Amino acid sequence: MISFESDYITGCHPEILKKLAETNLEALSGYGSDKYSESASKKILEAAGVTDGAVFFISGGTQTNQLIISTMLQEYQGVVAAETGHVAAHEAGAIEYTGHEVLTVPGYDGKLKASDVKKFADTFYNDANHEHMVFPGMVYISHPTEYGTLYTLDELKAIRKVCDEFDMSLFIDGARLGYGLMSFDTDVSLKDIAKLSDVFYVGGTKVGALCGEAVVFTHGNTPVHFVNRIKRHGALLAKGRLCGIQFDTLFTDDLYFNISRHAIEMAELLKEALKEKGYKFYIDSPTNQQFVVLDDSKYEELSKNVAMSFWEKPDESHTVVRLATCWSTTKEDIETLKTYL
Amino acid sequence: MISFESDYITGCHPEILKKLAETNLEALSGYGSDKYSESASKKILEAAGVTDGAVFFISGGTQTNQLIISTMLQEYQGVVAAETGHVAAHEAGAIEYTGHEVLTVPGYDGKLKASDVKKFADTFYNDANHEHMVFPGMVYISHPTEYGTLYTLDELKAIRKVCDEFDMSLFIDGARLGYGLMSFDTDVSLKDIAKLSDVFYVGGTKVGALCGEAVVFTHGNTPVHFVNRIKRHGALLAKGRLCGIQFDTLFTDDLYFNISRHAIEMAELLKEALKEKGYKFYIDSPTNQQFVVLDDSKYEELSKNVAMSFWEKPDESHTVVRLATCWSTTKEDIETLKTYL
């Protein structure tokens, strides 16, 4: 059995384990006040070109989304997202749990369009009843999206422009950010992400860490008493070192970028292998997640040897599956896969 | 500088690091469905003598308290706790964030009394206005408490009895459970905890893990769709293996109990050292947390070489500090401390 089930099937990059072991007996203060968290923050801010920002480490993605959205929105505001966005579709109502509505616009292979957001906001403000509606206060996008696709720099700028026009903040969910930045097919840099967003996060869980996401407030806009708010949301780790050491390692010697690039290279090999065998792609993804349409019989057969993620049923007799690469995927894995295709 | 600041100053027990490294490249499914989580659950249930229960792993204590309390209470109910209880005093309103009130009763060195809980419930039900009040639906106790003290078996039984009388569930916060069970001065076993409570958790973060608490529903009473609820609360780790492997290691060959016992032994040496030097104890604690009253000048002097936790100011010229031992405390640490006392 070979697994391409997700990008969180293995533990963490060996460098992280090594660093955890090296620092294991150092006595450090808790709740993120340790020197590794501080060092990691500095490195991330520097890499992102942020001079007036702050970094906080949260253990997982849904928690991060929940925390950012609910602390940055006013109570009368909701967050605009593609209908396929993670916050809209796959977080079991975690955003609504905080009292905020996810205001959906159409998704195009996982992406939203600036023009749709503008239309939504225009319609809202033109409605005489808008005091009886939820104000659009933030735009949420994931980059890469849940479908592995990427925004172009122009698209991001267009979204930013709409945000400025309607006084909305822009939140970029970077659960898989590394795979986006290291794609062969992108013109968006980490500095662009930081410059264009009000807040984003650098995903760790899906990019080589055991757990952890690094939230970056980009323009001196950290919500007041943010540590208190993290605590209140149940999201403050006592051993803040766990995330601090991991991100400090990932942002030393470009490890985060190098392992992301490796996953992209493996994804390219994967795509080639699939194409050679005539597999049909559901979506053209330039990142580490690949979506393939299978005959149900083929799906059943392949499942005996290859772990994949069920994605959806486009019709009665086909199944869309996701195959993902990550830092730990090897050429041998691809070769093994080929023998089953 | 030597640190007794808390029981989460160091990383994790080396056995855990070793196991994380050994399993690092195994491809495992996410969200707690991996074999290590399954194995850890079985071991915990067996150690606790629970035949009709379930275990879930959550990354931290406040999140666990928040999750358990809000999913087990009905919306019209609150949770009864000592005024010094963690949920009442030090979680930044995390319980209220879920919409539930913490109904406080007096704390005696961190413990609540069954008789006070009974009085509270009696008063509530005798009040003709009780439909305008918050129903007491659960009793929360920590064992050990935030002051390092322990309930006796008789005290726990008395609390259970009051819970039964007023149809309240009993939740035991075991963030430091190991230190309670391995105290030289307790008659309460893990099986007692499981038998007497409706839900409890085995603390990992403060007892040798990098993070993680193992929630145990003890009598076939897991809230319906509990995984969904964990997700909704932002508390579901994608790499569930992180907690699974840690707890599987801790519950192999009695590691959890042995390292807890070690911390207790170190605490006894610490107590002796302090007593010899004439230090005054604020509370008589039979577990790993020791509370000492210092002259402010002494506090200042000692702080130069010893990291401790400020606890409170009992008067103008004194300070109460906490010194904690844990799995990583060594005899040498105690000896070093002695040179500063």
Next chain:
Amino acid sequence: MISFESDYITGCHPEILKKLAETNLEALSGYGSDKYSESASKKILEAAGVTDGAVFFISGGTQTNQLIISTMLQEYQGVVAAETGHVAAHEAGAIEYTGHEVLTVPGYDGKLKASDVKKFADTFYNDANHEHMVFPGMVYISHPTEYGTLYTLDELKAIRKVCDEFDMSLFIDGARLGYGLMSFDTDVSLKDIAKLSDVFYVGGTKVGALCGEAVVFTHGNTPVHFVNRIKRHGALLAKGRLCGIQFDTLFTDDLYFNISRHAIEMAELLKEALKEKGYKFYIDSPTNQQFVVLDDSKYEELSKNVAMSFWEKPDESHTVVRLATCWSTTKEDIETLKTYL
């Protein structure tokens, strides 16, 4: 200036004022425990043919929706509604405020289709990830809808069937229920509403009362400690008599039905008048709300003499407006309107 702006432009039916005056000095207990509330409840249950139910009076519609939905759903559940449903579109996020998502299906002139609900539920349960999604726990429909349209008895039965199949409750928002029941074009009776739903409400605010909605739990399914929950939601009136007396009056000698029928008759005259003058209807509504498409110039002109509700802009040069009749609309009002058309 003549107003057809809404069905809440005038005070209340004179019989209600009379009854309020007659009972004004009677000393009554508070919070809904008075004899008029009791009498009103009995009359409503009898009219609805409910033998094992309960009635509660709430001051307004949004509050009622919020209260019912949040007390009947489990925390992991959301409510399915048409995208145009009041709870989805015009309550400023009141449902999300309680932590629950509104799961939208297409709206057809304000109505949802049983087949769409079934498809939604099927898709949900077929998704392997449904533990990461919001469970559909209730279906919300308004009858009449926000567009004045009505479900047929067969349509309601089909919705009920889907609810039964997927273990969802059915909530019928009857803010304008009287106008639905008294329409010339309906085969649905109050008893049908009660029989097919798990909970519904009889709207008072928009059907002749100063304020108030009568919530009916239809099958012995009142949420436990419901008065406490009303209080907790801030929705318990101290002078419960205010709603009690109003509904007792409305349900004496069929007043509720008679005034609703009157509004329907006025709506038919209104439709005739509009048709005669060649006005174009946006929707074919058999109840008291009529929707007309106007040239913007006509809209501007008419607005000088006729108060209407802006509804939406179907294109650049037209406006949809709503004209509503109610208990207080007179033939003279229609005649006056005609002079402006």
Next chain:
Amino acid sequence: MISFESDYITGCHPEILKKLAETNLEALSGYGSDKYSESASKKILEAAGVTDGAVFFISGGTQTNQLIISTMLQEYQGVVAAETGHVAAHEAGAIEYTGHEVLTVPGYDGKLKASDVKKFADTFYNDANHEHMVFPGMVYISHPTEYGTLYTLDELKAIRKVCDEFDMSLFIDGARLGYGLMSFDTDVSLKDIAKLSDVFYVGGTKVGALCGEAVVFTHGNTPVHFVNRIKRHGALLAKGRLCGIQFDTLFTDDLYFNISRHAIEMAELLKEALKEKGYKFYIDSPTNQQFVVLDDSKYEELSKNVAMSFWEKPDESHTVVRLATCWSTTKEDIETLKTYL
């Protein structure tokens, strides 16, 4: 049977009924945008000497408390109140429902002390862990209190000073404000209330209205989009006229003050009557609520003819009851009561 059960046992002052009847057929816009609401707002602001304020009408007291507290607090803040304060004791957790903790200080006959609030805030800010605690963000007092007692002007100024020192807002719950202002034993005017508080409300439900409380933001500090927030909380009445007309009437020709004074005069007669018969007062109240300690046998006997409110059991054989007067209490009522004493 004669009733002194509460100050909401009868309907409303006849002037209100008259005005409701007179305006009944006027077509008015909804949601508080009618001319009567506007007129009432102006009159209230003028009476309170507020030049940069705003008034909103809410149907009941708990809802008002819930709305004000949750919209004025930041998410990391709680509200400080006497342990006997309505928000702490008798609202079924309505404040916690909004996610905020009620931080209690001792109550002295229903009042809190500025010095206790200062001590609370001092302790909070001196605690090194205050990021793990709930910030005190507002002080809530009721005037008159739930025990009928009143703050002196000096006491209010002292509370204001502490609020300023710790950057807390001051909210005065005036559910029974009229009875406080018209007490024979007060030096506090409506203008003092408005000047010293950030927000307060003029109670209607318990002072002659059918329902309704007038919230006054006193210093240009209305929360942004407040109408939207009222809607979101389910507290926006469609027929805003209901409150508008009532308060417009109450604030015409000093009706509010005159009927409050009448209730105070009746309360003085009540006190005399009770004193003459040797009844023991539980508390010395200068307003319309009187609290008397009765032997249980006397309580039982008296209850046959006099409706009173059970308050509490101070010991095994006594009961504290409340007798309240209001606008509708007559001298004859007091005479009748005397015959039963």
